[in-house]
Amino acid sequence: MTLDAVLNRIDEDLPQSLDRLMSLLRIPSISTDPAYKADCDKAADWLVEDLKSIGFEASKRPTPGHPMVVAHGGEGDGAPLLFYGHYDVQPVDPLDLWKTPPFEPELQQTPNGQVIRGRGASDDKGQLMTFVEACRAWKAVHGSLPCKLTLFFEGEEESGSPSLIPFMQENAEELKSRIALICDTSMVAPGVPSIASQLRGMLKDEFTIVGPKIDLHSGHYGGPGLNPLKEIARIIASFHDENGRVAVEGFYEGVHEISDELRRQWENCGFDEKAYLEGAGYTQSSGEAGYSTLEQQWARPTLEVNGLWGGYMGAGTKTVIPSEAHCKITCRLVGDMDPTRLREKIRAHVEARLSPDAKVIWDQDLDGSPASVMDITRPEFEKARAALSDEWQREAVFCGMGGSIPIAGFFKEILGMESMLIGFANEDDAIHSPNEKYDVQSFHKGIRSWARVLAALNG
Structure with a gap:
């Protein structure tokens, strides 16, 4: 079958996929520090060349700050799918708390499996590359990309995105797509695939x-x-x-109160409230009475x-x-x-x-x-949820997010399109902190997940 061949290719090519990710992670693309401006340029150049190698028409676009990377590829009827990610990373301070150099990534074995250790492994280079690697496998098997695609990579997400809105406004017609796919989020619990349906x-x-x-x-x-x-x-x-x-x-x-179906998904998503609280040094929830911890975090x-x-x-x-x-x-x-x-x-x-x-x-x-509330009645959401459930052999859930990801609102406001946020990070990835990591399983199954989602959305 078409999809099976792509999945097999992803499995066979995993060592090479990890090597490519390691190469990108070695570039210290810290956007908030002017001393790393050249490194941000280098990361953008790296992505442009990598995308060209798998058939995209890719280019580095200048901004008053760090450049954007925009790429187009694939064929098909109608508007393309758009995938968004960011190649910039957080500063590494305090450096003395890192157990390994932050920009010398390595694979490490932990009690919970193998991880990729290094700044940007989870936020967001590892996540960004799951989509790129899915496209690479599809191109290798079939000689073409699965559908019309636009890739949009930002270099200032970790420093407030000052160039993002003007760039989107100036290039709105080029960027408009049928839906935006964003991979900059976590799973609600380890091994539980998640699609964010609302952002505070x-x-x-x-x-x-x-x-x-x-x-x-x-x-x-x-x-x-x-x-x-x-x-x-x-x-x-x-x-x-x-x-x-x-x-x-x-x-x-x-x-608004959440629906009974959404509450059912949240109650059965594998979230460990005790571990969540104890991990921060708490013994009990102290929030709004009458609402579960997840409701307080996502919907209140x-x-x-x-x-x-x-x-x-x-x-x-x-x-x-x-x-x-x-x-x-x-x-x-x-x-x-x-x-x-x-x-x-x-x-x-x-x-x-x-x-x-x-x-x-x-x-x-x-x-x-304002908050972003996704229209999960659109068919793309249920198709993606089914695809994720097939890959992870567990019901995927529509989850909320306690944090704020402004890009989803910008896609709605400026480009008039819905966003679907699918991420494979785990809460213990230590993003923005010393010793950031990304599980090899998240990277591997994330690539396979995007291959399945692309097949489902193109079906």
């Missing part, structure tokens, strides 16, 4: 509570004087009720305090009433929550609780983005 959005804000004109001697003003640290602590405490629910009026506008909004400071923070004691206290907050958004309206509600909540002699100053330069 993000709202950032920061405020300062100002009290006296200057820091004051606490012996002279302690008692009668308003203390901004006490004031900000009282206001922060008012953000939540005793059940962990956000107490800001109107906060839950646009939030949050308001978190990320930073709180003021007064004297040096060694020893300085007996002052500080003039100012500062707070950073973020909200994870779900459903149809509007970040602009939500910002107004949170600010109104704070301002309504200010004491006399206190005033609030808000940061004016922070952004927000």
Whole structure:
């Protein structure tokens, strides 16, 4: 059969696929550090040449920052499929915590199987190459790519993607496709194939509570004087009720309950709540009462305090009433929550609780983005889920994601197309941390999975 021959080729070519990945991992393409600009260029060049070798028309596209890589290939009717990934990586600090040099990747044996160790192994070079290797195997067996494909690789994902939106706007007609495939996510549990059906959005804000004109001697003003640290602590405490629910009026506008079918998939997906909590040093969940840990992480909004400071923070004691206290907050958004309206509600909540002699100053330069909710009623989603289930011999699940991946929203907003996020990373891959790894099984079965998905979507 057509697909069986491709899968056999993937199995036979795994050592060579690993060698190619190792070659890409050796390039220190750290996008946030200008010292590595040439290395980012080198990684883009490497990808262009590799894609050309399997029949793509590939090119490196300049931007004000690091280049994009765009490639087209294959034949067929209608719009192509688009695959997105990023070739840049996070900085490696603290370097002394790495057990092996971060850009000298190697295969290692662990109690849970063989892994690829090195910066970018999981995020996102290993994941990106699963798709490229699936295309390579298809071309080797059949002499052509499985369908019309556009590949779009970014070099600034780990540094805020400053060039992404302008590039997409300027090249919208070239990039428009029937659906975007993104491989920059994890499986919900080891061996459980997952398709992200919803991504939480993000709202950032920061405020300062100002009290006296200057820091004051606490012996002279302690008692009668308003203390901004006490004031900000009282206001922060008012953000939540005793059940962990956000107490800001109107906060839950646009939030929807998940379906019974989705809840069934989540309850049977193999997620280990105890291990998840214990891995972070917790003994119990402390979130919104009445919702499971996965629901809290994937389908419920949050308001978190990320930073709180003021007064004297040096060694020893300085007996002052500080003039100012500062707070950073973020909200994870779900459903149809509007970040602009939500910002107004949170600010109104704070301002309504200010004491006399206190005033609030808000940061004016922070952004927000809505949640992304995928239309899983489209036939492509169920075809992909069936293909993944066949490969992993376990029911694939539609999962949520607690984090935010803005690219999915940009594809919808700028290019008017849906995204399907399928990743093969595991939660213990230590992405962004020392000793990052990617399981060889994830890499191998990820390649086989994409071959199956391409066959299903082309059928």
